[in-house]
Amino acid sequence: MAALYNAGEVAEMISDAGVTVHDLGMSSNTELSALWRLRSLMRARRFDAVHTHLYRSCVYGRLAARLAGVPVIVGTEHSIGETHLERRRMSTGVRLLYLATDRCAQTTIAVSETVAQRLRQWGVPGGKTRVIPNGIDFDRVAFDQQARSHTREELGLSEHHRVVGVLGRLDPNKRFDLLIEAAAPLLDESTRLLLVGDGPERQRLEGIAREHGVADRVVFAGQRSDVAAVLSAFDLFVACSKQETFGLSVLxxxxxxxxxxxxxxxxxxxxxxxxxxxxPGEQEGMRAALRKELDAARPRAQVPRLRELYGMEAVTERIDALYERLLANRGEPLGQGDAETAQAARTAGGPVTGQGVHG
Known part of the structure; x- marks a missing residue:
């Protein structure tokens, strides 16, 4: 795997799993020397496939893979919203650069039909897009009673508290201000709101909690990587984003x-x-839903269908099938509907070696 900049916790997890991570250490969006370093890496390793994620890696990674002669080039788009792409406003320049480098790839994976539709509206040919969702490691986010107790104690919460929780970056799109305002009348001695995450909105959100007189009942936990532990500490989860491309935190x-x-x-x-x-994305409707679920206090339970749709094994099989089908055709674009099933996948001999590029 190659990280263009800020390799971070994900790269550390991948490295711990035995996969080599190359950190290119980019310091700006216009560091063109990174393109040649990527090309050299790809040529030296003779990869069968390169798979890029996020805007910057799609721009640099797809072009570098084409220059290196990699036969299969695939991009995945996670975060194309109605007005922004990964918090970048969708200017003409951003769109044209994305579309220009998309011509280097055979396929663009959209993590949902919503993303696929936005890509088509943006100008990516419909025949190039494939909808393959994000995969979820269900075991990694499973409920853990011991972690629940430890996390609550760490955050000053007792087992007697009813905890409404949110998880995500504190930015305007998440609309956590709406949640604080909706939940404020429901927060009492036994009910708390727990926000896990950090970002530019934190100071303003803390001010809103003070304005509504619930600063002592809204807990800001900051950025944390122990997702299973903080989810286990919640009793009810809320996601109130203005727009989403997938909804991983809900799943x-x-x-x-x-x-x-x-x-x-x-x-x-x-x-x-x-x-x-x-x-509803407004105060009264959200407050009514919160009150109803807090009163009902429904116990934890699973949704088996989610594992069938989004289990890591099922999703990786679909991606592997796509690699194999593209490699069998030596990178030629697929016809509509090809490579969607594993039955069509195993047509090329030997394992596929690949490189992931993250921006």
Whole structure:
């Protein structure tokens, strides 16, 4: 794997699993020397496939792979919203650069049909897109009673508290201000709101909690990587984003056994479960839903269908099938519907060696 900059915790986890991580140490978006370093790395390792994730790695990685002569080049798009791409405003320049380097790839994977539709509207040819969702390691986010008790104690919460929790970057799109305002009248001696994450909105959100007189009942836990532990500390999960491309945190909460209230979650389209409740993106409607679930106090339970759809093994099999089919055709673009099943996958002999590029 190659990380263009800020390799971080994910790269450390991958390295611990025995996979070599190359950190290119980019310091700016226009560091063109990184393109040649990537090309040299790909040529030296003679990869069969290069798979890029996120905007910067798609721009640099797809072009470097083409220059290195890699036969299979695939990109995955996670974060194309209605107005922003990974917190970048969708300017003409951003769009044209993305589309220009997309011509180097045979396929672009969209993590949801919502993302696929936005890619097509943006100008990516429909025949190039494949919908393959993010995979979830269900064991990694499973409920843990011991971790629940430890995390609550660490954050000043007791087992007697009812905890409404959110997990994510504190930025305007997440609309945590809406949640604080909706939840404020419901927060009492036995009910707390726990926000896990950090970001530019934190100071403003702390001010909103003070304005509503609930500063002592809203806990800001900051950035944490122990996802299973903090989800286990919750009793009810809420996601109130203005827009989402997938909704990973909602699925992780459900995998932990929680009830999840959400305003938008493309990953749940077509999934029939009463464990996930779509709620209005305004105060009164959200407050009513919060009150109803807090009063009901439903116990933890699983949604088996989610594992079938989003289990890591099922998702990686689909991606492997795509690699194999593309390699069998020596990188030629696939026809609509090809490589969607494992039956069409195993047509090339030997294992596929690949390089992931993350920006």
């Amino acid at each position: 992780e909460a459900l995998a932990n056994g929680l009830i999840a209230l959400y305003t938008t979650c493309p990953a749940l389209e077509g999934v029939d479960t009463d464990r996930a409740v779509e709620v």
